[in-house]
Amino acid sequence: MAMVDDLSFAAVLDDLCRRPPGRRRPFSNVELARAVTDLGGDITDGYISHLRKGHRDNPTLQTIQDLAAALDVCPAAFVGGRYEREGEECPRRTFPAKLRHLFEAVYPPAQGPYTPEDAAAAISADGRYGSISASHIRELLHPAALPNPRLKHMLALAGHFGLTGDDGVPQAAYFLDDRLAAAIDAELADLKALRDAGVVEFAARVVEHASTWSPELRRQAVEAITQAVESGETRWVFPLGRE
Template identity: 55%
Template sequence: MRPFAEVLNELCTNPPDGRGKVTNVALSAAVKARGGDIAHGYISQLRLGVKDNPTCQALVDLAGALGVHPAVFLGGRRELHTAERPGWRPTALSTLFEAVHPPDRGPWSPEEVATAISSSGHFGSISASYIRELLSNTSDNPRLKHILGLADHFGADPAYFFDDELAARVDSELTDFLALRELGVVEFVTRLAERTGDLSPQARAAAVEGFRQALEVGEGWSFPLNSRRPSADHT
């Protein structure tokens, strides 16, 4: 993903609406006109990369003043649709907690996620208590590095936290994923992948063909899954 300062500089130099270059003072005034409050000195620091961890609200305010979608700062789309007012999606994080975790265990705890993000060294530190605040919507203004750290932990596109269009596609895929996990498919495929080196090409081909046929004709899975292991009488 491109550095925040690089994206902000590009938008100020070549605004998508065709206006001339936007100065720090003009951008600050535009943010204020929209009800926000970002000093031109802070905008200068952001553009220089001296400051690189703006809040979620700052992302939204800067994007709104420049006429773009805030997802652009996170590697997502720039286009802002008519009447669209994007911001932090309060259900996004809870959806990831529910859906994205290893198949052989339940959801990650806030403590585990906080430890993983903080120990990586790439996204600063975050506390378990703050993650709980985000999950309960007690807080809705995480900083950029928090957003990137959470996205990285769950393997999500950072723009997922802001972009309703992207979220609709991802959530649809997650619904299917949850259904497959409930059937035991995810656990089975994970175990199969771990042992693929022990299988002959014929066995791997048979596994793929079995899944294909089960999906096409709806006659059930061809291999014993977590919830449908064969009884001792059939082994």
């Protein structure tokens, strides 16, 4: 199925209702609500109407999951991800583990992992997707929880951890597509290896100070980073002075 140009939740949902995959005729709001109910969900046709018109734009993860199941698409389709559905696709079940992994794997060089307070403060200060509290982030992180975050919180968390596409839009699909999450986690594992080897911190130092370095020193820095990346070594001693 072709993706719509407007990637707003309303536009994607409306397009899926008008041209549902594997179905000859469109879904009315009443029919879609009934399909959700038949699969064990609970969404009213009135709420579906508001979502399609953009009058409501912040559905919960459970709502996204239920709509995706009824429309036979991957939940990530609503945020610019893949459309093809693979099996049950239950992102609520894996959300805490994915979020914990981001906290463990993604943080600035020479700084420890973000705390929920750090993330909440940064997201709330940015304001693009509203605010979030540290206590709510802790609830989302709890391994025994079945959290039900809203779409804007998923977008905000993805953006905070640098999961953005070429267009700068946060890749909330990480939380909605286990296949995509596995691919991103593999990249994060590579980043962690480079960080543990000192490469990330060194590269950041290069960016910060390169303007004051001689051409020869800059060349050595580039060579050192390239060799570290290509070698796959878990430990690396850079052949440069501190500054």
